[in-house]
Amino acid sequence: MRKDYMKAEDSQGGDETTFIENYWTEVWNRQGGPKGEIDKIPTKDEYKVIKPFMDQLPKGARILDGGCGLGDWTAFFTQQGYDCVGLDLSRETVAKLHTIFPDVTFKAGDIRHTEFEDNSFDAYFSWGVFEHFEEGMRPCIDEAYRVLKPGGRLFISVPYDNLRHALRAAGDWTERKAAQRHNRRFYQWRLTKGELRDELSAGGFDVDKVATIHKRQGVLRSLHHEFKLNYSWFVTRGASLVLAPVLPGGLMAHMILAVAQKPLEG
Numbered sequence: 001m002r003k004d005y006m007k008a009e010d011s012q013g014g015d016e017t018t019f020i021e022n023y024w025t026e027v028w029n030r031q032g033g034p035k036g037e038i039d040k041i042p043t044k045d046e047y048k049v050i051k052p053f054m055d056q057l058p059k060g061a062r063i064l065d066g067g068c069g070l071g072d073w074t075a076f077f078t079q080q081g082y083d084c085v086g087l088d089l090s091r092e093t094v095a096k097l098h099t100i101f102p103d104v105t106f107k108a109g110d111i112r113h114t115e116f117e118d119n120s121f122d123a124y125f126s127w128g129v130f131e132h133f134e135e136g137m138r139p140c141i142d143e144a145y146r147v148l149k150p151g152g153r154l155f156i157s158v159p160y161d162n163l164r165h166a167l168r169a170a171g172d173w174t175e176r177k178a179a180q181r182h183n184r185r186f187y188q189w190r191l192t193k194g195e196l197r198d199e200l201s202a203g204g205f206d207v208d209k210v211a212t213i214h215k216r217q218g219v220l221r222s223l224h225h226e227f228k229l230n231y232s233w234f235v236t237r238g239a240s241l242v243l244a245p246v247l248p249g250g251l252m253a254h255m256i257l258a259v260a261q262k263p264l265e266g
């Protein structure tokens with residue numbers, strides 16, 4: 001597992017949980033807060049991977065969206081007839097979600113220790129959340145295991161430690177080590193497919209598959225980091241559109257998504 005760092009401002013002190021809550025509240029505010037863009041969900045990579053598994057779930061099944069952010073996924077599955085709950089650390093964002101989606105269930109809370117009962121969810125999905133704690137993913141995985149029913153499915157995505165990252169780290173490790181010592185703070189873990197499988201297996205899950213997703217996002221990031229192209233430039237966006245379908249996921253994908261199951265007996 002590889003650590004990613006971010007620039008630390010003086011104002012970003014405090015414990016990790018407070019930092020994460022403030023950081024994401026600020027990100028969502030900058031983006032204009034929840035907008036209810038649920039029509040986009042079926043076009044997303046995550047949806048394409050989980051759809052065959054979700055199709056097996058009867059309507060009314062209980063689902064947890066861990067780290068729901070702007071709430072679109074929670075609202076989407078509620079609209080589809082599931083009993084879906086969105087949970088997020090950002091209290092300010094959750095308060096806004098109650099206004100934007102009055103008929104959807106959102107709660108403020110921490111996915112590492114929720115108030116939900118043991119064995120109470122049929123499925124649990126979480127996109128880009130389990131990687132945010134320097135202590136590692138185990139508290140998130142253990143809590144997911146606790147709240148899922150036997151046979152319940154867990155879907156999680158985390159940043160992918162792809163070949164591009166491995167080559168980059170090998171090339172500039174001296175510079176990176178120096179940078180880490182000054183004004184940097186932990187941002188997230190980045191995992192290989194094997195590492196994600198091992199983490200989930202160690203937590204008691206049977207892993208069905210680990211898929212690469214968000215290849216175009218990875219290409220955009222590469223064009224930005226390696227070639228200094230601005231994300232919003234037409235040339236950057238055009239090149240990413242052309243390159244993404246022909247470059248391998250193992251080199252470029254930005255995230256990986258695991259599908260796992262809590263064993264029926266365990």
Ligand SMILES: C[S@@+](CC[C@H](N)C(=O)[O-])C[C@H]1O[C@@H](n2cnc3c(N)ncnc32)[C@H](O)[C@@H]1O
Binds near residue numbers: 020021025069112
């Ligand atoms: C990368 S965003 C992902 C948002 C959403 N899952 C999506 O795909 O659009 C991470 C979200 O997880 C939330 N989060 C981070 N740590 C959390 C925790 N321990 N418990 C609950 N939510 C958390 C953040 O507040 C933020 O909204």
